[in-house]
Amino acid sequence: MGLMITELGHFALILAFMIAIVQAVIPLIGAQKRWPGWMAVAEPAAQAQFLFTAFSFGALMWAFITSDFSLKLVTLNSHSAKPMLYKISGTWGNHEGSMLLWVLIVSLFGALASVFGGGLPPTLKARVLAVQAAIGVAFFAFILFTSNPFLRLTVPPFDGQDLNPLLQDPGLAFHPPFLYLGYVGLSMAFSFAVAALIEGRIDAAWGRWVRPWTLAAWIFLTIGIALGSWWAYYELGWGGFWFWDPVENASFMPWLLAAALLHSAIVVEKREALKSWTILLAILAFGFSLVGTFIVRSGIITSVHAFANDPERGVFILFILAFFTGGALTLFAARAQAMEAKGIFGVVSRESALVANNILLAVSCFVVFFGTVWPIVAEMVFDRKLSVGPPFFNSAFTPFMVVLGLLLPIGAMLPWKRGRIGRTAWQLRYVFLLAVSLGVLAWSMQTGRSALGPVGLFLGSWVVFGALADLWLRSGKSGRLQRMLRLPRADWGKATAHAGLGITIFAIAGLTAWEQEDIRVARMGEPFQVGAFTLVLKDVSREQGPNYFTTKGRVEVTRNGRPEAVLFPEKRDYPVARMPTTEAAIDYRVTRDLYVVLGDQQADGGWTMRTYIKPFANWIWAGSILMALGGLLSLSDRRFRVAAGARKTPSAGVPAE
Amino acid sequence: MKQIRVLIAALAGLMAVSAFVPSMAVAVEPDEVLEDPALEGRARELSKDLRCLVCRNESIDESNAELARDLRVLLRERLVAGDSDREAMDFIVDRYGEYVLLRPTASGANWLLWAAGPLMLLAALLIAALYVRGRARAPKGAEQGLSAEEQDRLRKILED
Numbered sequence: 005m006g007l008m009i010t011e012l013g014h015f016a017l018i019l020a021f022m023i024a025i026v027q028a029v030i031p032l033i034g035a036q037k038r039w040p041g042w043m044a045v046a047e048p049a050a051q052a053q054f055l056f057t058a059f060s061f062g063a064l065m066w067a068f069i070t071s072d073f074s075l076k077l078v079t080l081n082s083h084s085a086k087p088m089l090y091k092i093s094g095t096w097g098n099h100e101g102s103m104l105l106w107v108l109i110v111s112l113f114g115a116l117a118s119v120f121g122g123g124l125p126p127t128l129k130a131r132v133l134a135v136q137a138a139i140g141v142a143f144f145a146f147i148l149f150t151s152n153p154f155l156r157l158t159v160p161p162f163d164g165q166d167l168n169p170l171l172q173d174p175g176l177a178f179h180p181p182f183l184y185l186g187y188v189g190l191s192m193a194f195s196f197a198v199a200a201l202i203e204g205r206i207d208a209a210w211g212r213w214v215r216p217w218t219l220a221a222w223i224f225l226t227i228g229i230a231l232g233s234w235w236a237y238y239e240l241g242w243g244g245f246w247f248w249d250p251v252e253n254a255s256f257m258p259w260l261l262a263a264a265l266l267h268s269a270i271v272v273e274k275r276e277a278l279k280s281w282t283i284l285l286a287i288l289a290f291g292f293s294l295v296g297t298f299i300v301r302s303g304i305i306t307s308v309h310a311f312a313n314d315p316e317r318g319v320f321i322l323f324i325l326a327f328f329t330g331g332a333l334t335l336f337a338a339r340a341q342a343m344e345a346k347g348i349f350g351v352v353s354r355e356s357a358l359v360a361n362n363i364l365l366a367v368s369c370f371v372v373f374f375g376t377v378w379p380i381v382a383e384m385v386f387d388r389k390l391s392v393g394p395p396f397f398n399s400a401f402t403p404f405m406v407v408l409g410l411l412l413p414i415g416a417m418l419p420w421k422r423g424r425i426g427r428t429a430w431q432l433r434y435v436f437l438l439a440v441s442l443g444v445l446a447w448s449m450q451t452g453r454s455a456l457g458p459v460g461l462f463l464g465s466w467v468v469f470g471a472l473a474d475l476w477l478r479s480g481k482s483g484r485l486q487r488m489l490r491l492p493r494a495d496w497g498k499a500t501a502h503a504g505l506g507i508t509i510f511a512i513a514g515l516t517a518w519e520q521e522d523i524r525v526a527r528m529g530e531p532f533q534v535g536a537f538t539l540v541l542k543d544v545s546r547e548q549g550p551n552y553f554t555t556k557g558r559v560e561v562t563r564n565g566r567p568e569a570v571l572f573p574e575k576r577d578y579p580v581a582r583m584p585t586t587e588a589a590i591d592y593r594v595t596r597d598l599y600v601v602l603g604d605q606q607a608d609g610g611w612t613m614r615t616y617i618k619p620f621a622n623w624i625w626a627g628s629i630l631m632a633l634g635g636l637l638s639l640s641d642r643r644f645r646v647a648a649g650a651r652k653t654p655s656a657g658v659p660a661e
Numbered sequence: 662m663k664q665i666r667v668l669i670a671a672l673a674g675l676m677a678v679s680a681f682v683p684s685m686a687v688a689v690e691p692d693e694v695l696e697d698p699a700l701e702g703r704a705r706e707l708s709k710d711l712r713c714l715v716c717r718n719e720s721i722d723e724s725n726a727e728l729a730r731d732l733r734v735l736l737r738e739r740l741v742a743g744d745s746d747r748e749a750m751d752f753i754v755d756r757y758g759e760y761v762l763l764r765p766t767a768s769g770a771n772w773l774l775w776a777a778g779p780l781m782l783l784a785a786l787l788i789a790a791l792y793v794r795g796r797a798r799a800p801k802g803a804e805q806g807l808s809a810e811e812q813d814r815l816r817k818i819l820e821d
Binding site: 242247 | 789
């Protein structure tokens with residue numbers, strides 16, 4: 005039975021590949037020649053392609069669930085004693101499976117566009133689905149020719165080699181699917197952009213169609229990045245949440261560009277301006293998703309020092325990247341002239357503010373990109389072996405976010421077409437005063453520390469209260485609350501997402517500035533003081549988990565003599581994967597996390613212990629969730645529901661067959 | 662060596678799901694910490710700018726690799742011996758090369774790395790200024806209403 009399903013899954017994948025080829029060619033010709041029958045191929049093809057890919061993915065998942073060790077991939081990445089959740093997440097916890105998930109999402113978005121794209125002009129729809137299928141073709145070929153997940157072993161072993169224990173974690177189980185929904189969701193904006201270029205026509209309706217897809221992709225990217233960073237925070241053992249690693253940058257760059265894109269698409273939709281720039285952004289945003297995939301899969305950036313991933317795969321992805329971005333940019337160069345702007349606006353206007361937003365986001369993305377690839381450039385061109393690490397990114401990237409935060413509340417309130425800076429600034433006077441006083445208050449409460457905390461508090465509250473003031477001022481004089489509730493959801497979404505950004509800005513600054521750390525050898529039963537807390541290591545015991553052994557400490561925490569928390573930091577050892585992990589114990593509170601890590605036993609019987617007080621740590625992710633929520637609110641706005649071609653939110657589900 | 666191999670294998674696995682793991686950091690050990698808190702504070706700050714040479718994008722402040730520990734100890738020795746921050750860093754760069762610096766210097770071609778952001782910003786501002794000026798001065802007639810076909814579609818949408 006299991007045998008059959010695997011073979012069927014493999015077969016379904018090949019079928020989906022064939023369908024995608026047909027879908028990429030026939031509707032395109034049909035749209036050119038205005039043959040309705042040929043154009044109509046796109047819809048059923050998109051849906052069939054998705055169903056076959058979903059079946060194939062389901063078959064692979066089935067192999068993981070039933071621990072079918074005759075599959076090479078399952079043997080390498082799973083183990084019979086692994087908890088069920090991680091057997092399932094193991095499906096995408098490896099290169100081959102994750103690529104299958106990738107292509108599944110490509111086809112999912114294609115199928116959704118075919119279902120919800122009812123109001124699209126037939127030629128545009130045929131072209132969008134054809135371009136989407138072309139992306140699918142490239143990745144189906146990549147999987148089938150370089151990374152086939154359905155390869156068998158001649159002699160299946162009795163048990164598998166287990167999944168990397170660091171990945172056996174609920175936060176990380178769902179991190180890749182969200183990230184991919186985001187990365188790949190941008191393919192939809194790309195397909196719309198290329199289709200519009202072929203069509204030679206972009207209008208307000210195009211802006212309205214492309215925005216929900218971009219918004220959805222951005223929401224997923226936000227959640228995916230937040231999950232990854234949260235995971236790093238609690239799992240890696242010292243509470244770091246962002247490392248400016250090439251792999252992280254790979255997901256951050258598309259996020260920045262998607263944020264720029266969903267703002268510029270508003271200008272296209274409402275004012276018919278910034279058209280060619282928006283097209284370019286749509287191409288670049290997906291281009292950077294591909295760059296990210298290339299960076300991650302090829303190992304080019306780390307290969308010099310640690311290991312090389314399969315170079316053949318890297319070359320293949322480089323080819324895909326060159327073909328799609330190169331092709332789209334060529335098309336753009338040839339056609340962009342045709343898209344002249346219609347809307348007229350003054351130098352001080354919402355339009356200009358959104359241009360500023362786009363400049364800051366795009367240039368900051370460029371800075372991240374430059375820093376990420378600079379070590380390779382320096383080595384290849386200048387023969388210098390150097391590193392570009394977090395200190396560079398912190399100094400080079402942060403100023404852009406500070407300026408963005410400063411401009412945001414004013415820009416968000418400027419009227420369309422023509423505004424007066426003085427008038428909008430005056431409306432925000434109380435918000436500014438409030439933000440300044442909070443900053444000064446923080447400054448006076450801390451002694452001898454850097455200005456980072458107070459400045460972060462000022463900037464964060466300026467953005468948060470600015471967003472609230474926008475809602476408040478929009479709702480007129482009388483019956484305010486009622487009117488506020490009746491504002492379009494897009495307005496609520498905007499305010500929520502902006503407030504979320506403000507909260508995250510404040511939290512990052514606050515955590516960085518006010519964190520306290522204590523490193524010591526703790527002796528059993530001897531209390532020690534960290535900040536306002538008294539900690540005692542009461543006991544260390546050895547226990548056994550489902551697929552690991554653990555050394556577990558019991559730490560009692562009191563504050564002014566009153567019990568605050570009992571924490572159980574662990575050190576685990578996964579014998580099959582032969583890897584130790586540290587499980588920090590964290591006492592989560594609203595204004596601070598208490599973060600305790602158990603280290604090694606010392607010769608004198610004491611234990612190395614690290615204790616951190618991390619103020620406002622949770623706010624980083626609370627802010628991210630608010631941003632995603634704001635996106636969702638905006639996505640559910642009436643104008644998208646009634647708008648032709650974008651009636652519903654694409655759902656996030658990955659079919660579990 | 663074996664530890665490094667395990668680490669590499671783990672990272673290889675992680676690359677596959679596009680997550681990033683700077684190993685299970687335990688970093689600074691209690692026996693390394695200097696008596697003088699001011700000196701220790703300086704050491705911690707400097708460690709954040711120094712790369713653990715056998716790790717992936719980790720500073721010696723975060724890494725638990727042997728080599729990172731050696732570097733931390735070396736750095737502290739220099740500081741205790743009375744080196745300024747600059748001298749201590751120069752000493753380490755002399756021995757390990759500029760690869761050890763996580764914050765690259767602006768020397769030689771590196772000025773391009775540091776100037777890339779500001780230059781790009783200036784270029785973007787210039788282009789945007791020209792564009793926005795063009796939009797503000799465009800003749801009024803350029804802003805047209807909807808075409809007949811669009812009017813038709815709009816009516817249909819609103820009827821829904």
